[in-house]
Amino acid sequence: MVPNVLITDDDADFRGVLCDALSRRGLHLVQASDGDEALRVIEREPIHMVLVDVHMPKVTGLEVIQVLSERAHRMPYVLMSAMMDEEIEREAARMRAYKILRKPIRLQNLRDIVCGGLAETYGWRPS
Template sequence: MAGTQREAQSMDLYELYVPKILVIDDDQEMRRLLEDILTREGFHVTQAANGSEALRTIQEASYQVIILDKIMTDLSGIEILPEIKRLRPEAQVILITAFGDRETCVEAMGKGATAYLAKPFGMSVLVQMVKKALEQKIGEA
């Protein structure tokens, strides 16, 4: 019994100190790749396959960083960004897109995105961006 309680306490501490990241992208391969890279960096990663699933997931749990694809099959990242910020104003949102035009960047930042990253991007760039977003979050606390 004591071992079970100790394991439960360890999981509670893990949840407290390991940053939680939500990856929202309708491309399954991209979600898996991002989860693999970010998990190896020590983050706890959850996936959502579309905007609707993302909003349900965000209502159920809090995430320090949300990586959000702009173009998805049901709701675009730009469409759900205001709702994400309403539900989780403390979350740092990184918008990723294959279309890196200036107007989209300005629109995303205006709706609450912390950062904007155009595809294709190096995974090390994304990891650095996530770490910087976490530092900003700590600075706001």
């Protein structure tokens, strides 16, 4: 199995940095520029894990994980934000986010979180 990881952020440069950081882990990386695009991607292809920014145009990261939390198939999702506050953290925890990360994100920490979430959920290990 090659896991599909969706990276959703309205900052293209940040998405690129995350893709570079995860590219050597044997993952298939998919990008979305906002929550609306992320939801369309999730509907049309199998996604195993979602990394999503909170503050985006159209559909926010919290709205994305709300949709994911209501699905029968549970996948790990990580909420990220440079402007994280306690209310957002509480809401993300209520929706059972796998992890909640404050930007700037340490890339090694992110790699560990992604691999950990895929291992716990699917038994996947990097090659």
